[in-house]
Amino acid sequence: MAKVSMTVNGKAASGEAEGRMLLSSFLREELGLTGTHVGCDTSQCGACVVHVDGKAVKACTMLAMEAEGSEVSTIEGQANADGSLNVIQQAFQDHHGLQCGFCTPGMVMSAAALLKDNPKPSEAEIRHYLEGNLCRCTGYHNIVKAIMAASGQDVSSIAAE
Amino acid sequence: MYEFEFEKPSTIAEAVAALADEDAQALGGGQTLIPTLKQRLAMPSKLVSLAGIAEMKGVSIADGVLTMGGGATHAEVAADACAPLAALAANIGDPAVRNRGTLGGSLANNDPAADYPAAMLALKSTIVTNAREIAGDDFFQGLFETALEEGEIITSVRCEIPEAANYQKFAQPASRFALAGVFVAKYADGVRVAVTGASEEGVFRWSEAEAALSANFAPDALAGISVDAGSMIADLHGSKEYRAHLVAVLAKRAVAALA
Structure with missing residues (x-):
């Protein structure tokens, strides 16, 4: 296990991860951001798409450690500042x-x-x-x-x- | 996935050193490797991510030569390579896959249905590694086999920009891999035709079509020429004869697109 740190939806976030932990698992299980869904877990369905450094990626096909130091955006960060839908x-x-x-x-x-x-x-x-x-x-x-x-x-x- | 260590070096030299460990495995964008690990079809002791190596990035064109970092993503190739290769890269997988998957990773894997191998054979490529330069014609050695040695990293790739080129792909609709793909490139000294997705031997140059098109660069020049159906792949998506037919049709379409 190692500490992994990234910026998620504009805020510093960190958690513990093994080398094999997927970014989707890290977001959901370590950070509690369960808006990122895991549908197929085989990179086909796209329910887990998040942005890493501004690019859309499938969070089920990226390791949490690959996102170390990155800017990550998830569905939880999409609403307007007042909480209304974007x-x-x-x-x-x-x-x-x-x-x-x-x-x-x-x-x-x-x-x-x-x-x-x-x-x-x-x-x-x-x-x-x-x-x-x-x-x-x-x-x-x-x-x-x-x-x-x-x-x-x-x-x-x-x-x- | 089985457990593994993770390293992310920032130079080629550090990556080569990290890959010297037994059972260490290089990680490009992971768009094939991570699904493979999930199925427990591989058990590396350590993954060495190549994504942090600045000297393996970038796509540039100068003096008729296209140079691409081994770490260039498909999206970067689609944005900055010469037009025929950019168009090929823009139709690999889907946008999220193209943002992670890399040129070097795809070439090192040499999937028989991948798109890049056809381009590399057609575009007079040179595969540059940490240790040497390998002519594209010598690099691909059958299904999932390449000239790479254990721990060798594709650092960059050079292609000679052709007078004209076109890639035609008949995509398997679920995976978007090529059921067959034909890359035609026209140079001053002749035409090169490379075929992916179709043969049991992996990507190959179709010399008969090259000779015909070098003599007469027109779709009609391919009339009556066909690949040997016996060496084609047969699976639930298509028979040997179907793939042989696709190859001939796609080659004509590629030439027609340039005529």
Whole structure:
């Protein structure tokens, strides 16, 4: 065991980790940040997406020690300072971009990474970007619509299922 | 995962020293290695992360040569490499995987369905390690086998920028690995055609197609030419004949994209 320290959602955070501890386990079990979900644990589903030094990564496929000294952002850090939902989260609510909600933390973190690099993505660009985020409930239409809306674009042309 | 120690050196020399320990294993971005460890298919005593080594970063182009650090991520290759290789890197895995996975890690693994090996054979590459330089043509030695020695690290890769090049990939939709992928590169002294994902022997150069395209760089030049279906991979995603057909179609598409 060794001490691992990083900045999580703007605050210094540290905990104990073995070499083999995943970043997802460190966030959930050492720091109590259970908003980062572990769906498949095989790097396929994207429920565990967080940002490390500004880049979207799958926290189940990164070791906690690899994130030593990094800036980590999780779903817990996404709301506005007053606790209200941020633009992306609000758009997911407004456009029914979730049903069971299990994939939503990863979807929101991937959407945030996309919009940072590409503030006005096309529908096709959104769908391509979300290749690594699986949702078994919504059929994706409303997720895509929510991300379009969060980027300030017209969503009337997107299929309504 | 079995237990292991973790080290993150900041220079190549420190990494080489750390890898001298028995059963030590280099860790690039971990996008293949960590899933492998989770399945307990490997049991290293120590992982040596190469992610903190500044001299293995960066992608640059100068005097017709593309130079990429072994630690460059797929996302960095997609952003800064020459266009055909950038396009290839932009379609590896998904965005989160591309932010972690590295060029050197992928090449050292030599997955028979990975994309980069086709580019390395087509783009006259040189694989640079801590110890020597290896011609791309000599580097890949069958499924998951390379010319690398135990503990040897890919520090950088050089490619000669072609006059034109294109990569066509038929992706397995779940894994996004190549069911077959064909990289065509046109140089002043001839055309190189490399095929990944298809052969039981791993990535290979398709010399018959190279000769035909060097004589006449047009999709029609490939009419009637095919790879031997007998040496193709057969699995639940496709038969030998299907993969042989894909190779021919993808090669024509790559040439058509450049014609």
